[in-house]
Amino acid sequence: MVRTQIEARGVEDPAVLAAMRGVPRHQFVPDYQVENAYEDCPLLIGYAQTISQPYIVALMTELLKLEPGRSRALEIGTGSGYQAAILAKICSEVYSIEIVEPLAERASLTLDRLGFTNVHVKNGDGYYGWEEHAPYDAIVITCAATHIPPDLVSQLADGGTLVLPLGSPYTWQTLTVLEKKGGETTLQYFGEVIFVPMTGAIENEPSTGET
Numbered sequence: 001m002v003r004t005q006i007e008a009r010g011v012e013d014p015a016v017l018a019a020m021r022g023v024p025r026h027q028f029v030p031d032y033q034v035e036n037a038y039e040d041c042p043l044l045i046g047y048a049q050t051i052s053q054p055y056i057v058a059l060m061t062e063l064l065k066l067e068p069g070r071s072r073a074l075e076i077g078t079g080s081g082y083q084a085a086i087l088a089k090i091c092s093e094v095y096s097i098e099i100v101e102p103l104a105e106r107a108s109l110t111l112d113r114l115g116f117t118n119v120h121v122k123n124g125d126g127y128y129g130w131e132e133h134a135p136y137d138a139i140v141i142t143c144a145a146t147h148i149p150p151d152l153v154s155q156l157a158d159g160g161t162l163v164l165p166l167g168s169p170y171t172w173q174t175l176t177v178l179e180k181k182g183g184e185t186t187l188q189y190f191g192e193v194i195f196v197p198m199t200g201a202i203e204n205e206p207s208t209g210e211t
Helices: 003-009 016-024 031-036 054-063 081-087 101-113 152-157
Strands: 041-047 050-052 072-074 093-098 121-123 136-141 157-166 173-181 185-195
Touching: 003 016, 003 054, 016 054, 016 081, 031 041, 031 121, 041 101, 041 152, 054 081, 054 093, 054 173, 054 185, 072 152, 081 101, 081 136, 081 157, 093 101, 101 121, 136 152, 152 157
Parallel strands: 072 093, 072 136, 093 121, 136 157
Antiparallel strands: 041 050, 157 173, 173 185
8 A cells, every 4th residue: 555555656754654554544444444444545434424545644644744753733533543543653642633423432442442542532623623732733634624724723833734625625625735934824735635524613614715
């Protein structure tokens, strides 16, 4: 999987590649999906949610520019817990929020069973982040957002990076990287992706622009 789906497409960060090799993806999918766990595609995990394509997980992780053993990360959309596990192999601490309670519970159990003691999962609305543990060096949103939640930008550390699929949940989104330096933010774009929609407060909050 890593050699043919990830390295072959240009992901180079050694820490990311090692994490992708070190996390057993089949442990994060339903039993009926185990035989497909290492395929080059997203997979359904229940509750209209998916585990992302391996390449996209690796790419988004690389774009976060993590410092191994030092970065503190926030994930919005725990899902199966797979992305959180990848982050945990690199980061010092990972905080992850899942709005679907049964998925949050299942992911927490899976991560605990596999020994990921530096991942902290809670059930809640990720639109508002997890202020208690801010600031974060890296924030990743693993669901399609119509705009970048302002609370997440405020919880991002100076010098930090936020990665998300930005755009309409009903079509393609743009993989977007926000960097925060000196109180200013800049955006970069890395092609089109398709993610399930972010739900909760974002559905009722009007967009005031990309940030």
